[in-house]
Amino acid sequence: MHFTELTKMGKFVITSELGPPKGFHIEKALHEAELVWPHVHAINVTDNQSSVMRLSGLAMCKVLKDKNIEPVFQVTCRDRNRLALQSDILSAALFGIDNLLLLTGDHTTLGDHKDAKPVFDLDSVSLAYMVKHLEEGKDLAGNALDGEPPKFCKGAVVSPCAEPLEPQLFKMEKKIKAGIQFFQTQAVYEADKFEKFMKRVKEFGVPVYVGIVVLKSVGMARFMNENVAGINVPDNIIEELKKDKEKTKSGQTGIEISARLIKELKPLCQGVHLMPLGWDDKVPEILKLSGIIAEKG
Amino acid sequence: MLITRVKKKDAILSLCKGKTLLIACFGCKEVHFEEKEYQALKEDLKTSNLNISGEIQLDYLCNDDYTNKRFELHKKEIDEAETIIIFSCGVGVQTFAGLIPGKTVLSGCDTYVLPGFSGFTPSSHDCEQCGECMLGFTVGICPVTACSKGLLNGQCGGAKKGKCEVSKNKDCGWERIYNRMTVLKKDDLTLKKMIRVRNYNK
Structure with missing residues (x-):
């Protein structure tokens, strides 16, 4: 099911995220996906997330698809040139994978193969442009594809709390021009900033699914504030995590903060994208507490 | 050694506004400059109603001091x-643009690499000799070399407090471009409208 159709039907889109394993044993990842699936419309599968080598996202998506779980195939430009990217995206079409999330990708030096060659033959904009070409029956070099062209729902990311915001909006417009139909965002902890962002992008008429990263500890919040672009966890949330160490450790504080954020941000946007970072078992409770249900079909 | 090729008239004309000054670098032994083609283009620009306010010929434009x-x-x-x-190699354009932050600076040439001897560039700027110089669109800051990922279509999501995700000592190239665009108050939508895919066959 294409996301944009859900939005057109007036449904609030709920997605979660799954990282493939470092290895080829997928039982644990699959278990996590099955736990989350009844509560969401689709599950994003990351592509060597944070430049750490893992099982291919395409293979994981195929496994999910076979289990009737709707995947979102995340594609970055870090590891593949334009030939490999087109190949993989055509393969996704073969497997019936409908939704793509197209990204530039983190630099190789951030991950566990720091000495690898960073590819970046394309970027998130030209990647979207390339998929648009495929959908028109042509590859990026202009050669015709055999048979019926593939059809995807193409998403991208944006960072609503980035400072400065203008370069992000500049790129967002370019992505839309290149055919992007929905946006999932970087984690948001500041409702006021997100509201301002949504006012600015309303004119684009493209659905925005707000990103929620579940906070696991004070250390994690501080680390993100220091190192992760576009994320700022405000002091009051850090204080809340500090207050009851046991409750935070058990995940309950993170669940409550996430649910509260979703309640607050829901009226502003068209969906929510949860990034539980391994805490997949917390997703059902977060959604229950925030009072949103994934209406399917 | 580098080779510069003078851009086509149409690639330059659309970006020019008002009084236009031409600066040509007849510079160094390391760069081959198309003198004849430059003179021909200059005449062509004059007959195309471009308001040329003057011409300066320099050498070693790449040297800051x-x-x-x-x-x-x-x-x-x-x-x-x-x-x-x-009209110079990419380093010359960037050096000059760096000296006058408030002015629109365009590149008149594309810079290509010629294998073998590599020219010396006594400068803090870098040119990868991509052969598709886009400095004229990016306010004189090169996205190929100033961005760690060499992105041609704008900032990635990795910059924090103006610094690149690769190193806290490196400024985000696209944020530099964006800041300079803001200083220049460029209402030019060309960069926003274009989708660039690099030609590695050049």
Whole structure:
């Protein structure tokens, strides 16, 4: 099911995220996906997330698809040139994978193969442009594809709390021009900033699914504030995590903060994208507490 | 060694506004400059109603200190011009653009690499000799070399407090471009509208 159709039907889109394993044993990842699936419309599968080598996202998506779980195939430009990217995206079409999330990708030096060659033959904009070409029956070099062209729902990311915001909006417009139909965002902890962002992008008429990263500890919040672009966890949330160490450790504080954020941000946007970072078992409770249900079909 | 090729008239004309000053670098032994083609283009630009306010011929434009001295000599002509087209290698364009933050600086040439001897570039700027110079669109800051990922279509999501995700000591190239665009108050939508895919066959 294409996301944009859900939005057109007036449904609030709920997605979660799954990282493939470092290895080829997928039982644990699959278990996590099955736990989350009844509560969401689709599950994003990351592509060597944070430049750490893992099982291919395409293979994981195929496994999910076979289990009737709707995947979102995340594609970055870090590891593949334009030939490999087109190949993989055509393969996704073969497997019936409908939704793509197209990204530039983190630099190789951030991950566990720091000495690898960073590819970046394309970027998130030209990647979207390339998929648009495929959908028109042509590859990026202009050669015709055999048979019926593939059809995807193409998403991208944006960072609503980035400072400065203008370069992000500049790129967002370019992505839309290149055919992007929905946006999932970087984690948001500041409702006021997100509201301002949504006012600015309303004119684009493209659905925005707000990103929620579940906070696991004070250390994690501080680390993100220091190192992760576009994320700022405000002091009051850090204080809340500090207050009851046991409750935070058990995940309950993170669940409550996430649910509260979703309640607050829901009226502003068209969906929510949860990034539980391994805490997949917390997703059902977060959604229950925030009072949103994934209406399917 | 580098080779510069003069851009086509149409690629330059659309970006020029108001009084336009031409600066050509007849510079160094390391760069081959198409003198004849440059002269022909200049005549062509004149007949295309481009308001050429003057022409300066320099050498070693890539050298910051040297160019700074020359800059003082020609200050009046430079101040009066609204657009400046630099005919040099990519390093020369960036050096010059870096000296005048408030002015539209365009590249008049594409820079190609010629295998073998590599020219010396006594400069803090870098040119990868991609053969598709887009400095004219990116306010004189090169996205190929200033961005760690060499992105041609804008900032990735990795910059924090103006610094690149690769190193806290490196400024985000696209944020530099964006900041300079803001200083120049460029209402030019060309960069926003274009989708660039690099041609590695050049």
